[in-house]
Amino acid sequence: MTETAKPMIECRDVQKHYGEYHALRGIDLTIRAGEFFSLLGPSGCGKTTLLRTIAGFEDISSGVVLIDGQDMEDVPANRRPTNMVFQSYAIFPHLTVAQNVAFGLRRDPRSRAEKSALVDEALAMVGLKGFGNRAAHALSGGQRQRVALARALILKPKVLLLDEPLSALDRKMREQMQVELIKLQRQVGITFVLVTHDQEEALVMSDRIAVMFDGQIAQLDGPEALYARPVTRRVADFIGVMNFLPAHILGEKDGVTTVEVPGLGVVELPAHQISRADPEDTGPMIGFRPETMTLVGPGQNHTQPRESRAIIDEVVYYGDMTYYDLRLDGAAAMNGKAQPVRISMRNVFGRDVQEVGTRTRLAWSPGSLVLFR
Numbered sequence: 028m029t030e031t032a033k034p035m036i037e038c039r040d041v042q043k044h045y046g047e048y049h050a051l052r053g054i055d056l057t058i059r060a061g062e063f064f065s066l067l068g069p070s071g072c073g074k075t076t077l078l079r080t081i082a083g084f085e086d087i088s089s090g091v092v093l094i095d096g097q098d099m100e101d102v103p104a105n106r107r108p109t110n111m112v113f114q115s116y117a118i119f120p121h122l123t124v125a126q127n128v129a130f131g132l133r134r135d136p137r138s139r140a141e142k143s144a145l146v147d148e149a150l151a152m153v154g155l156k157g158f159g160n161r162a163a164h165a166l167s168g169g170q171r172q173r174v175a176l177a178r179a180l181i182l183k184p185k186v187l188l189l190d191e192p193l194s195a196l197d198r199k200m201r202e203q204m205q206v207e208l209i210k211l212q213r214q215v216g217i218t219f220v221l222v223t224h225d226q227e228e229a230l231v232m233s234d235r236i237a238v239m240f241d242g243q244i245a246q247l248d249g250p251e252a253l254y255a256r257p258v259t260r261r262v263a264d265f266i267g268v269m270n271f272l273p274a275h276i277l278g279e280k281d282g283v284t285t286v287e288v289p290g291l292g293v294v295e296l297p298a299h300q301i302s303r304a305d306p307e308d309t310g311p312m313i314g315f316r317p318e319t320m321t322l323v324g325p326g327q328n329h330t331q332p333r334e335s336r337a338i339i340d341e342v343v344y345y346g347d348m349t350y351y352d353l354r355l356d357g358a359a360a361m362n363g364k365a366q367p368v369r370i371s372m373r374n375v376f377g378r379d380v381q382e383v384g385t386r387t388r389l390a391w392s393p394g395s396l397v398l399f400r
């Protein structure tokens with residue numbers, strides 16, 4: 028998948044009303060051919076509605092949907108070059124695996140022998156070679172999901188639409204299927220559009236992600252950009268964990284904003300570290316990810332430009348990492364009262380675990396801060 032790949036799906040000012048309810052509020056987006064694209068957002072944000080309008084299961088109220096350059100306005104779902112995989116697999120338990128997969132060919136005019144060869148090919152593609160004669164009800168959740176994938180891929184659609192396909196699986200199986208789906212997508216080269224409310228799943232799997240709130244796209248970016256440079260405080264809060272501290276703006280000069288932050292002191296931030304606040308925010312805020320600060324034990328050295336001090340309130344040991352709740356030195360005036368400045372952070376395996384109640388140093392860099400204003 029390259030930057031210059033041709034557009035596969037284009038939505039232009041797509042609006043969807045359910046009676047009074049405005050579910051999609053002007054969706055503009057281009058999904059490229061061969062891309063693994065995710066629609067991510069909280070429950071009710073409209074991601075499933077958007078997927079279903081691409082599939083043709085829902086009519087749009089206004090706007091345009093193009094697939095592979097063709098306007099889909101009068102094209103019913105079964106004539107679109109798309110196929111859909113649902114959360115609830117829709118596997119027929121009384122049929123064999125092969126019969127379930129062949130269901131994807133029910134309207135195909137090919138001979139039995141040709142269809143049988145296609146079924147074998149599709150099963151091999153999803154790692155179920157030799158499973159054709161098994162009864163579908165005797166499969167594990169992960170295997171059923173593979174059958175559903177094979178059935179959706181057997182006609183080689185241009186676009187595969189996936190509606191929370193892994194959410195019924197347990198954590199371990201889900202992580203395994205995530206990796207397999209990525210491999211499968213690279214192998215077949217088909218455009219995948221995944222709907223998920225799981226930010227980790229979206230970050231792991233996608234070339235690009237559209238984060239949706241309230242029927243609108245808040246940010247469309249690659250995983251790294253979304254994580255490091257969320258355009259609004261709400262996006263930052265939804266993707267992973269971010270600490271927020273109130274910030275006092277001291278001044279602006281030559282594109283650099285100077286702020287004072289309780290516990291951190293005075294910092295200067297260039298324009299690319301400045302994002303937007305949300306309407307419900309009460310004032311400017313500084314945000315940073317928990318892993319961007321490092322605990323420095325007594326006598327230890329570090330190479331970060333800045334240092335703060337804090338007391339450890341809570342330690343949660345996870346094996347591969349340790350989470351800390353800390354109280355920074357310095358008080359934040361919030362609602363007119365002095366409040367302790369609390370943050371959370373995590374250190375990866377390999378550093379000493381420090382105990383609750385310990386006074387500690389924290390090393391950090393202004394480059395990992397984002398100002399929301």
Ligand SMILES: Nc1ncnc2c1ncn2[C@@H]1O[C@H](COP(=O)(O)OP(=O)(O)OP(=O)(O)O)[C@@H](O)[C@H]1O
Binds near residue numbers: 045050072073076
């Ligand atoms: N057929 C319908 N009639 C009326 N309202 C609907 C209909 N389908 C969806 N909605 C509403 O539109 C909004 C968006 O629904 P949608 O299913 O797209 O959300 P979602 O982001 O996929 O959420 P979830 O993760 O819970 O499925 C919701 O508030 C939902 O109640």
